[in-house]
Amino acid sequence: MHAQLVSRIGQSILVLWAAFTLSFVLLQALPGDAVLIRFLGGDLGLSPEQIAELRVLYGADAPIWEQYIVSLSGFLTGNFGYSVISGTPVATEILTNLPPTLWLAGLSLAAAALLAITIALTANLTGFAPLKAALENLPSLMISVPVFWLGIVMIQMFSFQLGWVSVINPGPWEQLALPVIAIAVPIAAPLAQILLRNIEAVSRQPFVQVARAKGAAPAHVLVRHILGNALLPSLTIAGLLFGELIAGAVITETVFGLNGIGRLAERSVRFQDTAVLQAIVVISAFAFLLINLAVDLLYPLVDPRLRRDDVKGATA
Amino acid sequence: MTSQDTVFTKNFAAAGLAVLLATTIAGSAIATETPKVGGTLTYLEQQPHTVLYPPAGGFYPNGGILNQITDKLTYQNPETLAIEPWIAESWEINADHTQFTFKIRPGVTFSDGTPLDAAAVAANFDAFGKGKGERKFPVSEVVNNYERSEVIDPLTVRFHFKKPSAGFLQGTSVIGSGLVSLSTLNRNFDELGDATLVIGSGPFVATKQVTGKELTLKARTDYNWAPKLLAHQGRPYLDEIRYVIVPEDGVRIGALLSGQADFVRQIQAYDEPQVTARGYQIYAPSTRGINNSVVFRPDNALVADKAVRQALLHATDTQEIVKTLFSDSYPVAKSIIASTALGFKDISAKLTHDPKKAAELLDQAGWKLDADGLRRKDGKLLELTAYESPPQPQNKATLQLISQQWGKVGVKFNVLAGDAGSRVQDSLDPQKTPVAPAMVGRADPDVIKSQYHYANRNVLLQTGGVSTKVESFRDETLNGLLEGIAAEVDPAKRLKLVEEVQNYVIDQAYAIPIFEEPQAFGGAPYLKGIRFEAVGRPSFYSAWLDR
Numbered sequence: 001m002h003a004q005l006v007s008r009i010g011q012s013i014l015v016l017w018a019a020f021t022l023s024f025v026l027l028q029a030l031p032g033d034a035v036l037i038r039f040l041g042g043d044l045g046l047s048p049e050q051i052a053e054l055r056v057l058y059g060a061d062a063p064i065w066e067q068y069i070v071s072l073s074g075f076l077t078g079n080f081g082y083s084v085i086s087g088t089p090v091a092t093e094i095l096t097n098l099p100p101t102l103w104l105a106g107l108s109l110a111a112a113a114l115l116a117i118t119i120a121l122t123a124n125l126t127g128f129a130p131l132k133a134a135l136e137n138l139p140s141l142m143i144s145v146p147v148f149w150l151g152i153v154m155i156q157m158f159s160f161q162l163g164w165v166s167v168i169n170p171g172p173w174e175q176l177a178l179p180v181i182a183i184a185v186p187i188a189a190p191l192a193q194i195l196l197r198n199i200e201a202v203s204r205q206p207f208v209q210v211a212r213a214k215g216a217a218p219a220h221v222l223v224r225h226i227l228g229n230a231l232l233p234s235l236t237i238a239g240l241l242f243g244e245l246i247a248g249a250v251i252t253e254t255v256f257g258l259n260g261i262g263r264l265a266e267r268s269v270r271f272q273d274t275a276v277l278q279a280i281v282v283i284s285a286f287a288f289l290l291i292n293l294a295v296d297l298l299y300p301l302v303d304p305r306l307r308r309d310d311v312k313g314a315t316a
Numbered sequence: 317m318t319s320q321d322t323v324f325t326k327n328f329a330a331a332g333l334a335v336l337l338a339t340t341i342a343g344s345a346i347a348t349e350t351p352k353v354g355g356t357l358t359y360l361e362q363q364p365h366t367v368l369y370p371p372a373g374g375f376y377p378n379g380g381i382l383n384q385i386t387d388k389l390t391y392q393n394p395e396t397l398a399i400e401p402w403i404a405e406s407w408e409i410n411a412d413h414t415q416f417t418f419k420i421r422p423g424v425t426f427s428d429g430t431p432l433d434a435a436a437v438a439a440n441f442d443a444f445g446k447g448k449g450e451r452k453f454p455v456s457e458v459v460n461n462y463e464r465s466e467v468i469d470p471l472t473v474r475f476h477f478k479k480p481s482a483g484f485l486q487g488t489s490v491i492g493s494g495l496v497s498l499s500t501l502n503r504n505f506d507e508l509g510d511a512t513l514v515i516g517s518g519p520f521v522a523t524k525q526v527t528g529k530e531l532t533l534k535a536r537t538d539y540n541w542a543p544k545l546l547a548h549q550g551r552p553y554l555d556e557i558r559y560v561i562v563p564e565d566g567v568r569i570g571a572l573l574s575g576q577a578d579f580v581r582q583i584q585a586y587d588e589p590q591v592t593a594r595g596y597q598i599y600a601p602s603t604r605g606i607n608n609s610v611v612f613r614p615d616n617a618l619v620a621d622k623a624v625r626q627a628l629l630h631a632t633d634t635q636e637i638v639k640t641l642f643s644d645s646y647p648v649a650k651s652i653i654a655s656t657a658l659g660f661k662d663i664s665a666k667l668t669h670d671p672k673k674a675a676e677l678l679d680q681a682g683w684k685l686d687a688d689g690l691r692r693k694d695g696k697l698l699e700l701t702a703y704e705s706p707p708q709p710q711n712k713a714t715l716q717l718i719s720q721q722w723g724k725v726g727v728k729f730n731v732l733a734g735d736a737g738s739r740v741q742d743s744l745d746p747q748k749t750p751v752a753p754a755m756v757g758r759a760d761p762d763v764i765k766s767q768y769h770y771a772n773r774n775v776l777l778q779t780g781g782v783s784t785k786v787e788s789f790r791d792e793t794l795n796g797l798l799e800g801i802a803a804e805v806d807p808a809k810r811l812k813l814v815e816e817v818q819n820y821v822i823d824q825a826y827a828i829p830i831f832e833e834p835q836a837f838g839g840a841p842y843l844k845g846i847r848f849e850a851v852g853r854p855s856f857y858s859a860w861l862d863r
Contacts, residue, residue: 032737045457047771048782057452087367087509088527160574168576257562259529272737
């Protein structure tokens, strides 16, 4: 167990380093750089000599390996530098923008899971066939709804027409309500689809028939016997949906005017703000690692077959 | 001190008359309403501000903030464009415009309590005029030929220039010359994205910033140094301004119309009707500089021939562009500079839409129409390319419409979007971008030099400028005229040069001016007293909420 943990940490460090290095190389390969974009972009009207001078000050023309070592050692010592575009320390940018995105992503995922389970259970428990059919088709509709469209429609309805929530001056929960729904709807769709399909597959298994034969009520069979087995593939998908959550965050954060990592990433890509982008890439890689670890740890809890019988092995 | 008095009186007399007119007209409306003090104004901006080093104030989101938190040495009257006293009570300029002496108004303080005196003004212009390498401060575009400052007494400062610098006096009034405290000048360029670190003497102070999302400005109740000629003196009427970044056009307008915001920037022409239909107001102050145009890079062989450029100028239907894509807020260009700019000359007779003439010119130049409807010369296709410029209103649509119009005379014109890096890099290469969109706002003829001279923005891409990709193109006649504008101290002769340059640029068909670019804002009906500086940035000093 100990050795496994050490190798897992070692792997993670390797992944983080690879993410950093790869993103560094890719960003270098792009035409132009942040200093060029910032100072030649138009609003300053600088002369060629002045631009050359600034490039030297920013070390923008230093050899690539030198820039790599400077930025890597900066990362290792916790000095992330400044954003050339916004004129704030990268650390501040991350600290202001990460928590709102974590809240948004976390709540959206929770809402999506709740929505998916509700759809799956209702579809299976209802005796009313048209409702079952409608619920089974709902995920296809939900996945086709573009996030930005749903966001704008909800803002128009609930904020501008009905005045239920403010988008310009909202409270901390008020500002999350609509964006969470906007992201949760398309995220819930694949979860619900997989859950529906698995529930159907698991219900054909012999042990379910046994449970039914023993006279268990349908709801009891569904929740106690089927759901646990059907959840496993959905859990794997939930881990993979992280990427989509971030993509959804870019759009919702822009539509709703929220600050967050998504919008920060979009702006940094646009202006090739390398220092910020590198920080975002490393943080995202870290988040992926954490989520995969969490999913791996959750499997045995959901599925007893995956539990390693360490105790028994030790005593034998 | 007589020469000081003369200059001062001359400026004052010209300005005074205009102000008198302006106040009598405006006075009748204002007299009936007493401004209400207090309240918070919610202002929606499309993009977050960047570094708030004053010379970077040209970027509109930056200018909208700097105009509230900093004051300038002089005040350019937005109606008359005359230069009036502000932080400088008076000034003296020597005969060849190489020495400018300013008397500073006593009792002005920065929001950190330090005095705004001669030493502070000197430190500001030393930074703007020479840059500050160790702080990464770039040189200000509006302060040319700067040599040094000299503090004569605590309230008198003199600036020395290496060459005559006629534009400097106006340069002290622009958004990029906002005065900041010594503590701000001692920070690094990269830190100044935090508005709360930018300490000015303006009527508002930045108190809280969530980078990329919002910014709060609070009124300075001890503010008592507005430009003397303004009717409003003393503290600003508002208590607070909240800047909120809302990138989505529809959300900004919806928020305005549903009462969640009071003032918004960047209303697209096609959205104007839904704002005015509800009794809300569109403000479209002119940027008074170089019109929204497309320019040619004659270093590229395809557009090196004047006849080809003239043909494309006559193939362009600016009326159609403005009618199709814009509104009354966007007047059709009558020259390379706006009709509200100093020295404007109506040369619209040279800018006619004439596709027949265009075709003739191209035929004569040897570009023959092929069976596929495109023009070729020695087997080479007449195919041009430009990148869209995202900050300009509907620039992509504008270029695409031009592409259709040029297509009618057989010229292929590609419009690229592209990432910022490729755009900036390719825009420096005349082979890749023989055509480019261009515009810049500033209410002084120096702006023309700034735009076209090889050592400045160099939009035509001449040799000796920012681009290393240019092989041979250089127009010394143009450069000579432009340098003349920057150096000429006699205002009448200077305006004559401005007229000559306008004619020259169009006669050479270096640029196709399209429309006079405004900054479009929307405001709630209960919002009163909004003013704009000479280049269209809002001032909230006299704004108040009637509700």
